[in-house]
Amino acid sequence: MMRRIGLVALVCCGFVALLYGQRLVRLDGEGAGRSYGGGLPRLSPNGQVVLTDIRSAITDKPHPAMWTVRDRWWYLKRDGGLTRDPREAIWGYARDVSYDGSVVLGNELYGNPRDPSLRPFRWRRGVGIEYLPFPPGTYRAVGLKVSWDGEWVAGAAAFWRGGYEEWWTVRWSPTGQTELIDLMGRVQGFSASGREILDACNYFQSAFWRAGWGTRCSLPFSDFEGLSGDGRVAIGVGVHPEWSGFARWFPDEDRYEPVPANMRFSPFKHRVSFDGRVMLLGGSEYDRDWNFVRDLVLFWEEGRGLTDLTEGYPQFFRNRPARFGYGLSGDGRYILLGAEGLGDVILDRFGIQGDVDGDDCVDDADLLMVLFRFGRRYGPEDVNVDGIVDEQDLLMVLSRFGECVR
Numbered sequence: 001m002m003r004r005i006g007l008v009a010l011v012c013c014g015f016v017a018l019l020y021g022q023r024l025v026r027l028d029g030e031g032a033g034r035s036y037g038g039g040l041p042r043l044s045p046n047g048q049v050v051l052t053d054i055r056s057a058i059t060d061k062p063h064p065a066m067w068t069v070r071d072r073w074w075y076l077k078r079d080g081g082l083t084r085d086p087r088e089a090i091w092g093y094a095r096d097v098s099y100d101g102s103v104v105l106g107n108e109l110y111g112n113p114r115d116p117s118l119r120p121f122r123w124r125r126g127v128g129i130e131y132l133p134f135p136p137g138t139y140r141a142v143g144l145k146v147s148w149d150g151e152w153v154a155g156a157a158a159f160w161r162g163g164y165e166e167w168w169t170v171r172w173s174p175t176g177q178t179e180l181i182d183l184m185g186r187v188q189g190f191s192a193s194g195r196e197i198l199d200a201c202n203y204f205q206s207a208f209w210r211a212g213w214g215t216r217c218s219l220p221f222s223d224f225e226g227l228s229g230d231g232r233v234a235i236g237v238g239v240h241p242e243w244s245g246f247a248r249w250f251p252d253e254d255r256y257e258p259v260p261a262n263m264r265f266s267p268f269k270h271r272v273s274f275d276g277r278v279m280l281l282g283g284s285e286y287d288r289d290w291n292f293v294r295d296l297v298l299f300w301e302e303g304r305g306l307t308d309l310t311e312g313y314p315q316f317f318r319n320r321p322a323r324f325g326y327g328l329s330g331d332g333r334y335i336l337l338g339a340e341g342l343g344d345v346i347l348d349r350f351g352i353q354g355d356v357d358g359d360d361c362v363d364d365a366d367l368l369m370v371l372f373r374f375g376r377r378y379g380p381e382d383v384n385v386d387g388i389v390d391e392q393d394l395l396m397v398l399s400r401f402g403e404c405v406r
């Protein structure tokens with residue numbers, strides 16, 4: 001009798017899975033070894049690679065590392081290889097990643113462990129590490145953003161001006177040549193081609209810069225912190241004579257478009273798709289007296305407006321609300337975020353629940369991945385995200401077997 005009840009329950013779970021077209025992937029810690037956590041995770045523009053820096057318990061140092069569904073966590077080596085041993089890894093911080101994860105931008109620490117020096121680098125898989133030179137006259141520099149092909153880098157460099165630092169924006173070419181740009185060195189956004197930079201003209205205005213075109217400053221007291229991949233749309237907070245709040249800025253036309261919101265929300269993460277029609281905002285909600293209410297993640301799509309991710313995807317976040325938005329893929333399909341009780345997860349808006357390896361089809365490979373991980377704790381094979389890989393996950397894969405994203 002109990003077996004029959006259990007079978008009925010599993011079948012019901014399978015039918016529930018059929019109701020949802022989305023897919024949630026929970027990042028696990030396999031490959032990282034014992035660690036103390038790390039920096040904020042970053043999502044590659046194709047949505048397949050997660051980059052961060054992990055502080056290893058073995059070395060007590062931060063090391064750039066990347067994660068994929070099939071390979072889990074690997075540390076970066078100077079020779080362009082990957083390792084599970086942090087003692088062989090680069091010592092430093094991860095900053096950005098190219099479209100497919102083959103190029104990583106970071107800042108290496110070296111010298112005295114108690115007072116290390118820092119130098120920007122570009123790491124190419126299978127090739128190795130390339131150090132980016134400081135622009136003439138500067139005494140230190142950091143790399144912050146990389147173009148989708150990994151060729152162009154944007155960052156900041158500092159001059160020493162008799163007792164204080166003066167930061168400028170810098171762009172490195174594919175050959176490592178430097179170009180100083182008279183901006184503040186914030187580099188909030190960098191286009192896919194590496195020709196456009198979103199920065200700041202001063203403390204009260206954002207700046208849009210394009211190679212061969214020049215700089216345009218935003219409206220005063222406006223703060224734009226996300227740039228579309230095509231370099232045509234900036235997102236953030238605008239202060240217009242007729243309104244103030246979320247907005248899209250089109251620098252080519254110097255045009256502003258407000259984004260209506262029915263709450264007091266202060267964003268601190270701005271992510272936008274390649275064409276500027278989808279954006280992800282991570283931040284905090286406040287009441288009418290500006291008292292903190294909660295952290296949340298908002299998703300905006302042109303023609304549909306703003307959605308609280310927790311409310312928009314209740315099958316995943318009803319009792320485990322989304323709190324931190326980290327990354328958005330170039331096509332707006334994949335969202336990297338942090339949720340209560342789940343940790344870091346990737347939401348595939350158009351995927352199939354049961355497509356474990358993310359190749360857009362539920363097939364033998366997905367079935368084998370679940371079987372080989374049977375009984376283990378959370379990971380991509382934990383299809384229903386309940387904390388363990390078990391019969392329910394197996395049944396969910398079988399219920400969608402043969403389906404593919406059209």
